[in-house]
Amino acid sequence: MSFEPVTATEMDAVLRAALSPESLAVQDDTASHAGHAGHSGAPFGTHFSLRIRASCFNGLSHVQRHRLVYDALRDLMPRGIHALAIQAEPTSASTPVSS
DSSP states (O other), X not given: OOOOOOOHHHHHHHHHHHHOOSEEEEEEOGGGGTTSTTOOSOSSSSEEEEEEEEGGGTTOOHHHHHXXXXXXXXXXGXXXXXXXXXXXXXXXXXXXXXX
């Protein structure tokens, strides 16, 4: 099965369209995982980290916020993403800190 690897720019655009974040930073960490299990040898598109702050996370638990991110990225995940580190923050301070 052949697929086009995901880029950080593509992931950024999808998250912006789906979640309208106040701030968002997506980083492709693939190169730093060369030689690790799950690294396909691709130069990009398998390991990502992101930090997102959005009002749609207000009032949601940590797990609920992560579910929203994964739901937004559902079409990209099958394209070879092996690892995704998510830091999802609400814009309000009245959000639960535990899951």
